[in-house]
Amino acid sequence: MDWSRAIQNLPEHEPRPDLWDRIDADLRADAVIDRTLDDLPVFEPQDDAWEQIAGRLEKPVVRPLWPRSFRWIAAAAVVALVAGIWAVWQPVSDEKVTIAYATETVETEWAATPEPLPSSTDQKVETFINEQCAQQIVVCQKPEVKELKQQLRELSNRKMAVEQELLVFGNDPALVQAQIKIENERAEVTKELVRILRI
Amino acid sequence: MAQRWLYERYKRAMFSVALRTLNDYDHANDALQDAFVEVFRHLDSFRFQSTLGAWIKTIVVRQALRKRQLEWRFETIDEHLHDRPLEVPDFITGAVLDAAIRSLPDGARAVFVLAEVEGYKHHEIAAMLNISEGTSKSQVSYARKLLRKKLSEPPGGPGDYTD
Structure with missing residues (x-):
């Protein structure tokens, strides 16, 4: 069977007679909506909103001693310790077991709002791309390289924006997910860019 | 006081965003309060990557969305919304459009407003x-279909969009 000829000879069908009227009506309706979006009314918040905001600003901010993630780690450590002790003290033999332990204090610098720094890997990649582009000017003029570099810039801007929002909102799950997604996309774009520049 | 001035400068625009997104007066007031408290507590972290208004708006939007974090529902899109061409009047007021927007289902309304x-x-x-970018795009399209339908119906009709 000659598929290409059969496909070329497939019959044509008529759409419903009023389809254009529907399309035209939708387009006109969208134009009316778009035009009117600029005239949407503005609303006033309740009268005492400022007094309530000012009252909250005067109260001192109570921050948890340990961030939530550290609390989970601490809880996990306690569970692990209890499980370990229970496992060691099982009466499986008459041997005497002596448990020795030591505590270690790790000096950490606690900052209220840690400033995210660009990782050394990011810096290395950026340096590599710049060096390659300086040496291989023609390659860097390719549309796909320009496109990838543009994507990388946009993703870096989005990354910074999310990091700034994280400073305000803390570890908001949606923001953390967005941050992970952006990092993954950056990694993909960077990988592709490096691959092209190495050819 | 600089904070008060900033609040007065932006309160109406920001409250309108919150109210339109949530369609709930009390929740919108709560979101506005929470947002401005966050704004003033973190003003030193503003990096001028955007305008101050855009930065405040993002905080307001996030606070508004948090009010309904577990309640957002995105309706399955009905592709056969209407069985006749819809005639929307050539002129509608902002108030009429606002009422129609606020009558949209929660998910479609939030995405359309944003x-x-x-x-x-x-x-x-x-x-x-x-949500995925695809869901965001399809909900905007869905919201537009619903708006066309609502705006083509006469006030007081079966799909009356006024409060």
Whole structure:
């Protein structure tokens, strides 16, 4: 069977007679909506909103001693310790077991709002791309390289924006997910860019 | 007082965003309060990557979305919304459109307001609402279909969009 000829000879069908009227009506309706979006009314918040905001600003901010993630780690450590002790003290033999332990204090610098720094890997990649582009000017003029570099810039801007929002909102799950997604996309774009520049 | 001035400068625009997104007066007031408290507590972290208004708006939107974090529902899109061409009047007032927007289902309304009224990009909305960019785009399209239908019906009719 000659598929290409059969496909070329497939019959044509008529759409419903009023389809254009529907399309035209939708387009006109969208134009009316778009035009009117600029005239949407503005609303006033309740009268005492400022007094309530000012009252909250005067109260001192109570921050948890340990961030939530550290609390989970601490809880996990306690569970692990209890499980370990229970496992060691099982009466499986008459041997005497002596448990020795030591505590270690790790000096950490606690900052209220840690400033995210660009990782050394990011810096290395950026340096590599710049060096390659300086040496291989023609390659860097390719549309796909320009496109990838543009994507990388946009993703870096989005990354910074999310990091700034994280400073305000803390570890908001949606923001953390967005941050992970952006990092993954950056990694993909960077990988592709490096691959092209190495050819 | 600089904080008061900033509040007065932005309160109406920001409250309108919150109210339009949530369609709930009390929740919108709560979101506005929470947002301005966050703004003033973190003003030193503003990096001038955007305008101050855009930065405040993002905080207001996030606070508004948090009010309904577990309640957002995105309706399955009905592709056969109407069986006749819809005639929307050539002129409608902003108040009429606002009422129609506020009558949309929660998910479609939030996405439509963020995309079409506030100008957020789909990838930004996707991150804010924890949905895919595809869902964001299709909900805007769905919202437009519903708006056309609501605006083509006479006030007091079966799909009356006024309160």
